[in-house]
Amino acid sequence: RLRRAFWRWWRPVVTFAIPVVAAGMVSLWWNWARYGSIWDTGYVETETFSADWFFGLFGLTVGPARGILWYNPILLLAIPGALWFWRHQRRILLLSLALIVVYFAVYAKWYMWHGGYSWGPRFVVPMLPFLSLLAGPGWNALMSERVLSWFGFAAGVMLAIWSLLVQWLGLLAPYGLVQDRLATAVTPLFADVTFTDIQYSPLLLQWQAIRPDTIHLAWWRGDAWPDAVNWLALGMSLAGIAVGLLLLVQQVRSTRSDDREDRLRNWLYAAALTLITVALLTYYAGA
Template structure:
């Protein structure tokens, strides 16, 4: 919707605006990411709302649009603190738009007063959610600028050229492979510069600043996700410039045919497989990340396409020729051999289960979770699930409503009239829209505050600041209050290095019953071995995750969790300063059936 409204403000053409909205929905990473709980989709929405509200202000001159713009960008910061990278672009857009109005007012005193009001309205909107974040950080972590990311701000230790090559030119993470509008970005910006110079400069600044920022990270790829996850927020600013280019291309028959063919082929080979299946399954193949990023054969796109082909084959078997024999479970090792077996061997979609040790992968999920045939053949088409497994016809009909909306949008697109060269005038509803949006965001912000601060108060009591041998400090922790037998306890430990460490220490977490008997445990080096303590330095902070598997037959009751640090070579534990013990209790957790 915001893409449509923004394009309508820019190009005054309903059909073109609808076309750009459809391009964004069908030919970018927006659709695959709409199915997951990553922070990038809401971050993208809030930032786009901020830009759009600034543009809408130029038409209505209502200060509430500026309040909404600041509120939108503040919500983006609250959603993901890395949204601060958009600050130069948003600030520049604000200055450019306000400067034109400032110069048009001959009364110096009046224009100065209005400019101050403009700054105050946008600043107040921005300060509300950002103030919420700072207050939460203070309660939760003890300082307004501590976000809990720990070492996330110490990851700028990679060559920016490596990141730029990966984000732009690699076969596994290039934005040009996962977002089709990026292919036409250069000519699109050239055309946009001719008609909308302010927007062209601002959009370019937003894209370049994001590219440079994330290319500097050693974690530039944002893996465990489809495509270059960190670049999802810049996709609207790759789509909107197409509004200046597409009318020129569409008037030429050769270009129309070429664009249609390329779009159809890309959609079938890249987008459709990512929507039909879980596009993140390539992570579980065991393929080294270097090959996933730089080898065309091992690209996630290639794997996902093969995965869909095997899905179609196996669902056909399941529907038309169900296997009657008992299929043996896969008992090999993770990696290419398993992937080849999975994609080439006929088997039921529901199985077979794998016989593998329940050790954790580098991203903290169990091997049995990754290497289950069900996960590799997960159909994300929810309407298919409803029709196939639901007996309630009304619920099936309800699930088809979004598909009907798609058909209506296509119908409206075909029926829409051209409005070239007719400036968009704000309607009465459009002038009231900021009030409705501000009210909605205010309610959301109040609800967010209630949830955040209730959890922050509980988590603030979990700040420990316990020093192990004056070398490593356990700053705080978080864990669930209850867990079901057979499920996993996710334990978060926040560490800080106090002195240079020469030894690679391991972390242990034990689950004890009322008699002090260990009933479950988890031992691991920090971040599953990806961040050994020998690489830590004084002041280094990190958030670690430990997953304790609770036995399925464990009796319900209260169980204690203890943690500590030991040398994996000598098995010698570090003692806690001023106490002399080698373990710290994190309290109890309730186990239920």
């Protein structure tokens, strides 16, 4: 049985393993080139897994400063979504939960579990695809009005809007302004109280940091009014969004599963994004 399984699955396993092994080899080479040893990662001896484990778990999940559910409340739909996976795709659920639990458990123990100068819990970002996967059935149930009727639909929309607004809040102004303010108001730097007291939540303090002179986007400079808008950068960004939405709509409307058409769409999207990126880099090269 093992032999049959090996010959059946060796191609996808090898295909998956090749980039993983290649990335690991590049990382080891970088350690050797920069620090003189493949085992030296550049971290000092004081940087260890020495944090209070329960405090780290609290902070990464529901804490007011770095709790992932505050920064992505739509992930609450992963709870009902997990029930759907338990009934229909149990293996996928168990694998996803195993990865999520292990990842959170490991980084909760890291001495700087909060990620330092970062907007949200940056260390657990790699788990977002798995959490989003689990949230999918919950979202689908709310949008199809099978659950809680109009109230469920409204709740789903509100969670989505909240999640989007939080990302824009972190995007509009450099988060370092808030962290520098916290460092001045509360000592020592990254004191525990700044991760438990809601008055120090970046989600509240970031609003106070947003001013015309602190908004630095690729297409907007609030302190350069009336020439605040860079129309080329804005147009290129909107073009990338438009291309992505167009291909997404075509994919949703498609009634057939054609690998060639899927590959063509992917290549077109990649080509469009490449063209937009090259145009922006060329424009800003002399800036």
